[in-house]
Amino acid sequence: MRRFWIQQVLPILLCLVPVLAAGLVVVALPPLALQFYLEQVRRSPIDWLILGLGLALFVVQLGLSQRALQWTGTGFDERPDRWLSHLAQAAEWFPLLGLLGTVAGILQTFGSITGPITPQEVIAKYSPAITATGSGLLMALLNILPTWLVLIGRDVIRPLGGDTEGRR
Numbered sequence: 001m002r003r004f005w006i007q008q009v010l011p012i013l014l015c016l017v018p019v020l021a022a023g024l025v026v027v028a029l030p031p032l033a034l035q036f037y038l039e040q041v042r043r044s045p046i047d048w049l050i051l052g053l054g055l056a057l058f059v060v061q062l063g064l065s066q067r068a069l070q071w072t073g074t075g076f077d078e079r080p081d082r083w084l085s086h087l088a089q090a091a092e093w094f095p096l097l098g099l100l101g102t103v104a105g106i107l108q109t110f111g112s113i114t115g116p117i118t119p120q121e122v123i124a125k126y127s128p129a130i131t132a133t134g135s136g137l138l139m140a141l142l143n144i145l146p147t148w149l150v151l152i153g154r155d156v157i158r159p160l161g162g163d164t165e166g167r168r
Contacts, residue, residue: 003073006160011069014153015062018145025138037134040127046101047128047135054094054139061087061146068150071161076154084147091143098136105129 026034041047064080064087105128112125 006157007071010157010160011066011071011153014069014149014156015066015146017149018058018062018142021145022138022142025141036127037131040131041135044101044128044131046097046104046132050094050097050101050132050135050139053097054091054135054143057087057090058139058142058146061143065146065150065153069153069157071157073161075163076157081150084150088144088147091140094136094139094143096136098133098140101132101136102129105132 029037041051061084064084067077068080068084070077105126108128109122109125113122
């Protein structure tokens with residue numbers, strides 16, 4: 001029974017940590033900011049791109065993380081490590097995509113101003129810039145967690161599995 005918990009249940013529970021962290025970030029946002037973000041994202045293709053790529057990458061990393069945390073009794077399955085490393089590096093691109101969306105949103109805002117404009121109109125035109133930044137940062141944060149999780153998770157599982165030497 002202990003073996004089942006160490007080899008099956010614990011890796012799955014550890015893989016839920018990034019999902020819970022993402023949920024905590026969303027819950028911690030002020031309700032009006034979250035509502036504004038969700039309203040603006042509906043009309044922002046750059047956000048769709050960032051969120052779609054980020055979530056797809058995140059799901060793949062969670063699957064690889066679960067596999068990388070499988071204790072075989074003598075060690076871990078290290079085959080996913082290379083891919084996890086590459087995918088974590090890919091996560092570094094999300095803030096840049098968000099920045100690109102920010103610049104595009106600013107250019108759109110200034111390009112559409114032809115005369116006197118109210119503050120509400122500026123905010124409406126500028127909102128894609130803000131949401132792209134938020135989307136890029138959220139996806140970067142979310143996508144660096146699985147690699148970190150594998151490192152910490154292995155340190156937790158190793159002694160439970162009977163590895164007293166602490167091999168890496």
